[in-house]
Amino acid sequence: MSPARIRAAALAAATLLLIGGCSAGTSSFAPSDAPSDTPGPPRPAAGAAGYTLKIAMGEDFTTSRIDYRLVQAWNDSRKQHPERPRAEVVELTSDSDPEHAELAAEGQLGSSALDVVSLDVTWIPEFVKAGLVHQLPNRMLDGMIPVVRQSGQDEKHRTWAVPFRTDVGLLYYRKDQLGPAPSGGWTWQQINHLLSGNQAKFKDRYATQLKQYEGLTVNALESVAGDLNAAPGPVLTGKDGQASISGDTSKAVVKGLVDLWTDVNYTWDNKSSLSMDEASSQAAFTAGQALFMRNWPYAYEAMDSRKNQKGSAAEFRAGTAYGVTALPGATVLGGWDLAVAKNSPHAYWAQQLIAFLTSPTSQDCLLQGGNPPVLASSYDDNQRRPCPAAVYSAPPDAGLVPIATTIKDQLDRAVLRPRTPYYSDFSQTLQAEATRVLRAPSRGAAERIAEQVPAKLRAALTGH
Known part of the structure; x- marks a missing residue:
């Protein structure tokens, strides 16, 4: 066929x-x-x-x-x-x-x-x-x-x-460096501790997708959902099931974006992720430049040397060089x-x-x-x-x-990402504003930009 x-x-x-x-x-x-x-x-x-x-x-x-x-x-x-x-x-x-x-x-x-x-x-x-x-x-x-x-x-x-x-998002890690993940995976606090102890070995440390495209929307919403302690289902959604941003969700949007700025600039110390998508983050991980990687399930098979015998991947085998465990907190469907x-x-x-x-x-x-x-x-x-x-x-x-x-x-x-017929507008707005936040020169500047984001997203959700 x-x-x-x-x-x-x-x-x-x-x-x-x-x-x-x-x-x-x-x-x-x-x-x-x-x-x-x-x-x-x-x-x-x-x-x-x-x-x-x-x-x-x-x-x-x-x-x-x-x-x-x-x-x-x-x-x-x-x-x-x-x-x-x-x-x-x-x-x-x-x-x-x-x-x-x-x-x-x-x-x-x-x-x-x-x-x-x-x-x-x-x-x-x-x-x-x-x-x-x-x-x-x-x-x-x-x-x-x-x-x-x-x-x-x-x-x-x-x-x-x-x-x-x-x-759904998964956490890939260098099993040959860390050993097996604990049952249920690591917490963010534990991941950050492991990153600080391996700073010299891994240039990109934690590889994820923060280039200005849908991958950035996903990562930003995972940060926001974590601050909301969101239950399974649509995020940024009111009790009537309609997509909305107000009250606690507005605060979570601001905090989630600022937290992501802190991760990129300090906790992960990986500004390379600002230009990464799924393929480039996977390339950094398989090249030995990152200790952890957030990616989708497809990467498990794509990286496994049983499926790919070319180049450095020939020594990169699931269960030996790398393992897969749960991402801490919520993950976007x-x-x-x-x-x-x-x-x-x-x-x-x-x-x-x-x-x-x-x-x-x-x-x-x-x-x-x-x-x-x-x-x-x-x-x-x-x-x-x-x-x-x-x-x-x-x-x-x-x-x-x-x-x-x-x-x-x-x-x-x-x-779930917000259910709205204007999702494309919402996502493009979030990508543009998140990029501005993540590239801000200081935490204070990141906070000032982030405080303007909820109103812009609110308008995008309803097609205005």
Whole structure:
């Protein structure tokens, strides 16, 4: 199955279309008259064997290409279910911002070129408010980890997208230098003590993603959520479920940003992180320049010399050179959810494809293929089953299986980024202001800049 690519011309139209897609005002994003639940699109009288379902997905960075293998498994199942249409992956650009624009352009132009769309968890409110996706049955979320389940729903618990693969921050550490991490991981105080004792050995000390892009938003919100002692669920959100910043949350935004300035300039003493993204922080870690690294689960497989025998990575092996443990405090949820495009001529079969990709068998395969699954059962050694060899033949400890418990523990206390159709404005505002704070020449200057941030974020959350 060779994925097709959406034409780049869609990018030019997307920005204007997105501006017209949402009107300024409340951060609520779902139609007020949407029912609390829905049976989903009705099954057509005839099959759709002659049709090809188009599923738009971002690039799969696992060595197994497990996402695409699962779509191929649906196609192989047509031997037993000839009424099913064939599915074809439409591969989008790997950079999430152009991918977001491509999807929006395809949907808002009224195209029926897509049937299923893979949405970053932060995009869902925008696509719902613009009327680009179908409401789906709540039962499609059965068995999912609670905070992951929330990513596809609005504040009234109506389902618009079904989580397919999730993501959460992890702490990578030099096991050859520190030995095994304590049960439950280190506290920030313990990490800071270890950093101070190894200052001469590691130039970058604690590597994380503070370049001005979405990674900075994630790190900033993790700092804010830590100051709020946030429970799993949406952060910067009022009791009504609407994204908001006031009172304690305003204070936490200011303190969280100033704390991050202190970490960069003193505690971690790593201004290199101001230009780091996931790839460059991983490069610093594997090159022996950092004692700790915050990164996503994909880095576990990407760094393991069993998967990569080139250069210095040949001596960099999971369980020997490095280990993985929990990040202290809250961590921000990432991931991709699947939605049925509003203009799909075969919405019923699009929903069936999503159900297939999020079934226990598919999700068990996902973990073994290197992507974090969304079902709680896939993390349970007593419930998880080996992936069928016809889909992906791998040893029992393949992919993310060795760190499944650590990932699940992090997911159980993860927080969601604010759910708002204006998330793009919010994130860009936070990135710009956080960059100003982190590059301030003194703590006093950082505090003065940070005190202005809550009002700017408050306006961005409602599209003003």
